Amino acid sequence: MLKKGIKSLLISATVIALCGSATVFAAPTDHSRALAAEQVQQQVNVNSASASEIAASLKGVGSKTAKAIVAYRDANGAFQSLDALTMVKGVGPQTVKKNKQRIVLE
16 A cells, blocks of 8 residues: 555656646747847947947947947947957957847948
8 A cells, every 4th residue: 555655656746847847848938039039139230330329239338338439430440350349448358258249340
């Protein structure tokens, strides 16, 4: 009798565990699709965007740094590479790295 109780308990635990893990294997939700779409929409062309557009689109770049990016671009011409952005005061390699997918040069 005790063996039947343990067997039932193990079967119940297995069913519960499998039902709980179903969400791990589920298709992407609308929320994850919205986040992916938001990331794509937040790309910014640093060679043509205004300071406010740059500040709104890039992580870790505020108004002051965005204005510095525009000023550097106006004085030196268009950015030819992502690394060229590090020439702007306030923009370091880490800032460029975390915004790599958001920055457009063309």
